[in-house]
Amino acid sequence: MALPTYASPLEKLWYWTFRVICGLVFLFLIAPILIVIPLSFNIEPYFTFTEKMLALDPDGYSLRWYDGLLTFGMQMPDAPRDGAWWADVWHNATWVNAAKNSIIIGVFSTLLATFLGTLAALGLSRPEMPWRRAIMAILLSPMIVPLIITATGLFFFYSMTGLANSYIGVILAHATLGMPFVIITVTATLVGFDQSLTRAAANLGAPPSTAFFRITMPLILPGVISGALFAFVTSFDEVVVVLFIAAHDQQTIPRQMWNGIREQISPAILAVATILVIVSIALLTTVELLRRRSERLRGVTPG
Amino acid sequence: MADITTSDTPGLTTADGRPLKSALAHAQARAKRRAFFLVLPLLAFVLITFVLPIGQMLFRSVHHDGFSSNMPALSAWFSENPRGTVPGEPAFAALAADLDQARINKSAGEIGTRINYDLPGTRSLFTSTARNADRLVAPYKDSMLAVNAQWDDARLWETMRGASSAITPNFYLSALDLQRAPDGSIERVPPENRVYLMLFERTFLLSAIIMGLTLILGYPVAHLLAVLPLRTSNLLMILVLLPFWTSLLVRTTSWIVLLQSQGVVNSTLVATGILTDETRIQMIYNQAGTIIAMTHILLPFMILPLYSVMRPIPPSYVRAARSLGASSWCAFRRIYFPQTIPGIAAGALLVFILAVGYYITPALVGGASGQLISNLIAFHMAKSNWSLAAAIAAILLAAVLVLYWLYDRLIGIDNLKLG
Structure with missing residues (x-):
């Protein structure tokens, strides 16, 4: 949208003001996320830039909060850093255990959500699907219903069925929460999917399973993977349901952060936040690359 | 043939x-x-x-048998005698028998807790009377009134009548700041005890403010992204999608770091001389904190639907309007803006639905004045007042489902896009 040559001075002024406004909104979106990164290297336990940091003096920076992530909860944090020390980290460090829990729960709930979600998306995209609208509304509702209501309902349900305080309970709940994202991304990939491709495969003698794995699957795989990543992030970031139904020793990263923020916020939280921001940048890049690949495969004009 | x-x-x-x-x-x-x-x-x-x-939760919001299952004789008396009967000797005899049984079963606490939900401050009445229930003798009415004169309270008897059936609408009454008068009619609770309606109002008001703010901030950005060449706009889109992919707790933490009184914003303002150390602004742990953080968190949900509606609008329409003599404002207002209304409706509804049920951010940055109705549900869950929590959750759920239905009618739920 280049400025036309006939624009009046007032329009020129607006053109540039508009860009400044948009720039400020972008700053509002991104600055709060990036600000935690330099602050997590602060040597002082403050949440603001010290003079040394502003002067880019190396003495103002340190990795002490990252180190604290490893040592917090250890039995012998001051021992020499050999194999035994690292074993201690692996078994006892609070944040490491939280990360392990988060990953276990995330991976299993993602597998479940992706498998069931992809299957359902294949059915929902067929033109013959009966009651599509109503079923779609039910399947997507876990995304819309406030988490606190879901958590309350699950709390009653799990305490009755004995699933409370178990990994299975949290995994099932997170699979329910992640599944709508799989449905949305996979059905979006299936829109404009050329049904004559599978018919051609059948025509050439492929049984339905071969047609699915050799023709359909490669084409919808980008959508499936990005749906899976969405589901994983949903589980990895979820804290309300975990607070309500998980056992006390089932700490996950967001739950540990939640505790940290509620009790006494320390820069260690910022170190975790920085790691999570880097993870989300990596995930976003993956999803973006997958989306472009999917568009290329389907012959949509590349972005 | x-x-x-x-x-x-x-x-x-x-x-x-x-x-x-x-x-x-x-x-x-x-x-x-x-x-x-x-x-x-x-x-x-x-x-x-x-x-x-969720169905089970809805059932729990109208069902509580803590009183009725432990007080069989009195519950039977209530079902035999219509409302308005003055409780006489048979009623007190049933009450005394049930309390004596409760002493043996150690269930007086459960009974008292149930009545305490509707009539605060009565739990100890049940536990203390039940403890000595074996010493109650006929005539029971005088004997019980001698233990505690509160047993003659008409409001207490009305509350017990309400609790004598397991299925009760009373938790919904409490959730709407209503109560039963001694004669069984429904009245509002005294003004100093009204909290729930105020919190519902605040939740909807703050959600509307957040919806308005995301629209004001999101509209220009979505427009810019829609008119720029795809290559540039895809790059800028990353700035919108990164917050979307970043953990909610990280974003909330960032706002605490930025806005707290020793935080980055205040320190910068002090360092530049705009503020002094004494006039640091309290921007967090209050309503302002909730609004700022939630606007930031929900902004991508406004920008993405707006963008997907704005992108296909052909720029030639506005150009045609300009060439026919419309001023740029007139061309925007009469040609461009009407075409973006579906996007505004989609984004605004989505943001509002998500804002109404938010829990984490208000709990962490809201302080006392920035709490929403979700926080109250969590509060009652923590206090084990499960039926009331379920009733409040049911009301919130009804509101969200109406909005969801509206969204499905107007936009279609399968048009939801993620980046």
Whole structure:
């Protein structure tokens, strides 16, 4: 949208003001996320830039909060850093255990959500699907219903069925929460999917399973993977349901952060936040690359 | 023979001789079943792990048998005697018998807790009277009034009547700041005890403010992204999508770091001389904190639907309006803006639905004045007042479902896009 040559001075002024406004909104979106990164290297336990940091003096920076992530909860944090020390980290460090829990729960709930979600998306995209609208509304509702209501309902349900305080309970709940994202991304990939491709495969003698794995699957795989990543992030970031139904020793990263923020916020939280921001940048890049690949495969004009 | 000729009149059969119509119907039914069986596993999964628990929660919001199951004799007396009967000796005898049984079963606390929900401050009345229930003698009325004169309170008897059946609407009354008067009619609770309606109002008001702010901030950005060349706008889109992908707790933490009184914003303002150390602004742990953080968190949900509506609008429409003599404002207002209304509706509804049920951010940055109705549900859950929590959750759920239905009618739930 280049400025036309006939624009009046007032329009020129607006053109540039508009860009400044948009720039400020972008700053509002991104600055709060990036600000935690330099602050997590602060040597002082403050949440603001010290003079040394502003002067880019190396003495103002340190990795002490990252180190604290490893040592917090250890039995012998001051021992020499050999194999035994690292074993201690692996078994006892609070944040490491939280990360392990988060990953276990995330991976299993993602597998479940992706498998069931992809299957359902294949059915929902067929033109013959009966009651599509109503079923779609039910399947997507876990995304819309406030988490606190879901958590309350699950709390009653799990305490009755004995699933409370178990990994299975949290995994099932997170699979329910992640599944709508799989449905949305996979059905979006299936829109404009050329049904004559599978018919051609059948025509050439492929049984339905071969047609699915050799023709359909490669084409919808980008959508499936990005749906899976969405589901994983949903589980990895979820804290309300975990607070309500998980056992006390089932700490996950967001739950540990939640505790940290509620009790006494320390820069260690910022170190975790920085790691999570880097993870989300990596995930976003993956999803973006997958989306472009999917568009290329389907012959949509590349972005 | 005649039959065959009539059925053959359309003349179309498949290769194996079946009429085409029935063969087609058969094939379509099979295709339908096949599609449905693909969806069935997930549908069953969601019904069991999501719909059923919520249904159970709804049941709990109208059901509580802490009183009725432990006070059988008194509950029977209530069902035999209509409302308005003055409790006489038989009623007190039933009460004394039940309390004596409660002493043996150690269930007086449960009974008292149930009555305490509707009439605060009565739990100890039940526990203390039950403790000495074996010393109650006929005439029971005088004997019980001698222990505690509160047993003659008409409001207490009305509350017990309400609790004497397990199915009760009373938790909904409490959730709407209502209570039963001694004569059984419904009245508002005294002004100093009204909290729930105020919190519902605040939740909807703050959600509307956040919705308005995201629209004001999101509209120009979505417009810019829609008119820039795809290559540039895809790059800028990353700035919108990164917050979307970043953990909610990280974003909330960032706002605490930025806005707290020793935080980055205040320190910068002090360092530049705009503020002094004494006039640092309290921007967090209050309503302002909730609004700022939630606007930031929900902004991508406004920008993405707006963008997907704005992108396909041909720029030639506005140019045509300009060439016909419209000022740039007039061209925007009469040509461009009306075409973006579907996007505004989609974004605004989505943001509002998500904002109404928010829990984490208000709990962490809201302080006392920035708490929303979700926080109250969590509060009552923590206090084990489960039926009241379920009733408040049910009211919130009803509101969200109405908005969800509206969204589905206006925009269509399958048009939801993620980046």
